[in-house]
Amino acid sequence: MGERRSDTAELRTALLRMRRATGLPVAFGGLLDERPRAPLRIGELSGTSSEVLRGLAIRPGGGLGGRAMALARPCAVTDYPEARHISHEYDEPVAAEGLRSVLAVPVVVRRHVRAVLYGALRTPQPLGDRVLDAAVAAARDMEQALVVRDEARRSADPVSGTGGVRGPGGAGGMGGGPGAWEAVREAHGELRALAPHIADPEVRDRLLAACGRLASAAGGAVRGGAPGGMPGAAPGGAPVVLAPREVDVLAAVATGATNAEAARRLGLRPETVKGYLRSAMRRLGAHTRLEAVVAARRAGLLP
Incomplete structure (x- = not known):
């Protein structure tokens, strides 16, 4: 009630x-x-x-x-x-x-x-x-x-909340299985989309830090860097650093959003979304949207 x-x-x-x-x-x-x-x-x-x-x-x-x-x-x-x-x-x-x-x-x-x-x-x-x-x-x-x-309610719920979420698979897997892990990924994308609209810089930084913890829960090691940046490292490769908006776009794409849908969520023009996506793909050494998402997850930039 x-x-x-x-x-x-x-x-x-x-x-x-x-x-x-x-x-x-x-x-x-x-x-x-x-x-x-x-x-x-x-x-x-x-x-x-x-x-x-x-x-x-x-x-x-x-x-x-x-x-x-x-x-x-x-x-x-x-x-x-x-x-x-x-x-x-x-x-x-x-x-x-x-x-x-x-x-x-x-x-x-x-x-x-x-x-x-x-x-x-x-x-x-x-x-x-x-x-x-x-x-x-x-x-x-x-x-x-x-x-x-909704995320606050889940966090407060010891059964369905995301407290203690670990990477997928094996002993480190999420209790709810693959479907629950996809829900975490959707939540991550939605929270990334929300962050730029928050005027209070302290609250915004805390939200982005929570997004970083969700991303690192997948098993990628998100390492320190400038506030608001999203540095990580691909396995066996040099560190990867994406701009915040590049991560926002990839988080939306990872949930299956088209460029137009990602633009609507993020308050951007579709052409701007394409530009961020191309830049992220170049930094990640990816040739397709799917490759970029997979590379970002391996680098600990997305859950």
């Missing part, structure tokens, strides 16, 4: 942030129930004139929010009742609140939709790129907050 309350608090914060950043007068949203096939239920309202939307159950694929859930990407309509690419089972409550131009942005954590943020106008007019980008940024902030909160 406490976890649900904390997620609700993050949702409320994200909606307020979205309203301020976009200038949209109405915002609302809900959390996805963790039960199988359970709907998303609208639970937080900001700027609405009534309670008609509260408690509304949104099924995947239904209406604008359900479409955003099903596609795991933002969706928007200029005039909700006239939109042709969405279903219209929620037209009555939307009309009762007087909403016309609406956007819906999913909050996706480890490939699973955890929440949906809605923003709306009471007039039918296009929502520009600035509004959409600001709404996506609010959803991304909530995603990162949930990632950090």
